[in-house]
Amino acid sequence: HPVVAALPQSSSQRDCRWYSVSNLSVKERIEKKRKAALLGGGQKRIDAQHKKGKLTARERVELLLDPESFVESDMFLEHRCSDFGMEQDKNKFPGDSVVTGRGRINGRLVYVFSQDFTVFGGSLSGAHAQKICKIMDQAMTVGAPVIGLNDSGGARIQEGVESLAGYADIFLRNVLASGVVPQISLIMGPCAGGAVYSPALTDFTFMVKDTSYLFITGPDVVKSVTNEDVTQEELGGAKTHTTVSGVAHRAFENDVEALLNLREFFNFLPLSNQDPAPIRECHDPNDRLVPALDTIVPFESTKAYDMLDIVHAIVDERDFFEIMPNYAKNIVVGFARMNGRTVGIVGNQPKVASGCLDINSSVKGARFVRFCDAFNIPIITFVDVPGFLPGTAQEYGGIIRHGAKLLYAFAEATVPKITVITRKAYGGAYDVMSSKHLRGDVNYAWPTAEVAVMGAKGAVQIIFRGKENQAEAEAEYVDKFANPFPAAVRGFVDDIIEPSTTRKKICRDLEVLASKKQVNPWKKHANIPL
């Protein structure tokens, strides 16, 4: 097994010079403890972990971080429980059930904790929580992201309230760190009960398919309370949370895939709210024209196209890290780069439910926009929205309240905001989607844009109610409103651009907007309609 050492290994020469005889025994004890810590719950449990298709806590840390960059803390820390025979030596594991420390991903600092399922099933003791809190505090002090690798059976029942206190200590830090440093959770095993709220408070939650679960109560309790029969996978597996509940942002095939993807994802993020969006060396010309975009919007305004085609064609190297790709697919959100600089992309997806805004897509969009704003990541919005989804299901579900979240998020954001209306921008949804009125910095319309209160048919039925020649009226409406001019003559869009020039224009605008300074009025905190 590869050794991850926090302290320099001592050479034999040094031994003679520095250690007395009594110290030698201490040195031996250090070596012994260190060796034990590296083995976690022992080889048998490590083998069991591997058999389940899971990596150990240390293997995960090693794979996540740059080689030899991990600096461990609290390797010797042990739990302090003395009940139920826990005080016995065989029940003490140096480092307890979590590995914590700092390291680098592509040379950039990150704090990380990795729960060790081989020690008491990764259960959370007071000591375990203390270790996590320590690195979270350091991360806040220096301004670096925190990544949590969750693999824990839950609370350390033997410790009782001490364990619960530990959870709360972590939750508090999650909340305080929110918006200060990026926090990412990768669920790599069970995560149940109170434990689920730490990932829920972090900015992004990723899962590993088939081996990770998130739920408040497991299938047994569900059965006894609601008499529902449900499997662990159906209740809280990766598929459930990435497609139905929207709790997790993405799922990956296995541990290795997940950790390697997390490294890629990390590259997009600034280290803290004090840092600008990172700029990586870019090989994709920033003035590249994209002729394919000139024909991408179909002639019939009812025909769908794939917003992802536009996103891929415009961003650097077609590299787009989509967030929640399988949830509320009528809105597309994710990270990309423009001329090397990280940007957040938000786009209505005409391919799914005509790209309308509903409860789920509003919440998905709002949370993403707020993350970008908190961490200085410019937001590029592609608009093709026919409006909010009508119906009792939506009204009863509170579309007014949830739709307001997206509106709130865009309005509140002070990062550079660039908006491109590709086709429809109808009704209130037009206002919401990073419009000029919500302090959009640069708002473009493609020649295919239609900015209006509603589509021609509906509008004509209201304006010309009872008029005989509806077709003629419709033609008049289309001629007046189904084009970018009404918005352009009022200055609500800054320019009508050829789609092929979109990349070039956005790259240029982002250069200028890099020095944007905008401050919202002082407040204790705002009151987003939750």
Place this chain on the structure above:
Amino acid sequence: MASHGLSPSLNRLLLALKYATFQPRCCAVHKAHYSTVYNGNEKTFDKILIANRGEIACRVIKTCKKMGIQTVAVHSDVDSSAVHVKMADEAVCVGPAPTSKSYLNMDAIMDAIRSTGAQAVHPGYGFLSENKEFAKRLAAEGVTFIGPDTHAIQAMGDKIESKLIAKAAKVNTIPGFDGVVKTAEEAVKIAQDIGYPVMIKASAGGGGKGMRIAWNNEETREGFRFSSQEAASSFGDDRLLIEKYIDNPRHIEIQVLADKHGNALWLNERECSIQRRNQKVVEEAPSTFLDPSTRRAMGEQAVQLAKAVQYSSAGTVEFLVDSKKNFYFLEMNTRLQVEHPITECITGLDLVEQMIRVAKGYKLHHKQEDIPINGWAIESRVYAEDPYKSFGLPSIGRLSQYQEPVNLCNVRVDSGIQEGSDISIYYDPMISKLVTYGATRAEALSKMEDALDNYVIRGVTHNIPLLREIITHPRFISGDISTNFLPEVYPDGFKGHQLEASTRRELLASAAALHVASQLRSQRILGNQRVEVCGQWSLASPLLPLTINNTHRMLQLLSYPAFLLQFKVRVLSKLAAELNSYMPEKVPEDTTSILRSPMPGTVVAVSVKAGDTVAEGQEICVIEAMKMQNSLTAVRQAKVKSVHCKAGETVGEGDLLVELE
């Protein structure tokens, strides 16, 4: 378009400039295409309508531009921003997407001709190109049809009549007998007259159904018994067809060009043996198989046939050639053939120009002795199709990235699409015709390899992996080909390029190097510059020109981190690779109980409903895509659990159609 007031030479110059900006190519290519000089003093038409779409419409428009002729494109509504529409001076929409309502809609096309005042119509190939009704309607309105007379279209359009005419014109036809054969001995006599091997079947049976091949008298008797029984029982028609059986045939065709003054030329042959499902995939001119005397004999017979039907314009006489160089007339195509560019490359003639001249009534300038064979030309048909499924099932999609290898010399790409174009289910899935030219066959082949390697197509599945395998296959290189080439070389279907140990190493090394370049770049974040790296890796380019062990290789990067020959390469650090061994194998979906659409298309019929029991091999539904109907069958006996499609619906590739219990 330049105005007509300019002198002819200036006019041509402007056109050339316009053309050059449209699609810049290196000049050497042009030389390879047409060596003949266009005579600007010969007035033909002011305006031509092209009743076609895609690459052939673009091809015709290019020559029209050269000749100073205005062009009118017709298009369906979904094609309104297609390349041929942009290239033409005028464009008229002739209906909705389905071809029956647009490109085959004669009323709308006639209207377009009237409204634009086009004097002539070039039909391209397919659609209305061999439709005598269309030719008649044009003639009735005094519009010139750029093609042969109605009489020739009709005569050659009928399989039986064309054979009779060919026979009368002393063209070799497949010797055979079609009629009532009373006894086995009579059959033997007929077979001996024809010469073995012979094929025996019931006249009424279509295609190869019930076909028997006899190599001697005994087999003939047996075949007679079998076929006459079948003829009587299955078809109630006693007639038998006994015909010469062509073993391992090659498909070789002769290009002819004739004017309205009784002059006709043969422009050498095209070898078109590489086919799948009777559609040509790779063609070349000349053929490795023909000697000058056979070529001359075939050419002369083709001309005899053309003269026999007073043929004018360009046409193609198709022959089957057996292993002893005996050739037999198959059919005559009375239009410009898809694969005409290779003939243009080796003869230097612009066939479209000649067609237009001839249609106007000019005499051919050339004599037979003026027709050269200069070098060698090869054409690969690049299709949007999946070569791993029966050598090519249609694929659709949007060309998200598209780059033709036109920067290479002696490469000609005839296409009618561009980056961003949609390959839809409505039309032929051909992306382009990739033509390479060389002084020798080896040169043309090596150029083809380069051109295929440099071709960037993303967004649709394409057949370049298969094309590249064909043109580098030892049997193809040696010229040992027949129409059975593909099924013989790939009896189990095309499985993709098989990497040798050395190429595998090269690929892995390149992937690793690419990975390193990407990793190093990840560390180059502003304010975080820790590593200085020299190198010419462009991680944004889809093409990676590499020199590996002193050989130049062109790699195409499909997506990072995976890799035109598609190999999935995963680059992992040593640690990640070690740890990867702990990762569980995912159990793939059980495909025996579900039926997914193998390609995008329209459901024509669903033959089962939920609760039905189907037997192994029983038809479940029929999907039509791009002129092809595909019957999907059950892989095992089972009860139908649920049906997820209905007739008339469009389905995408991989869509769930039917679930079995």
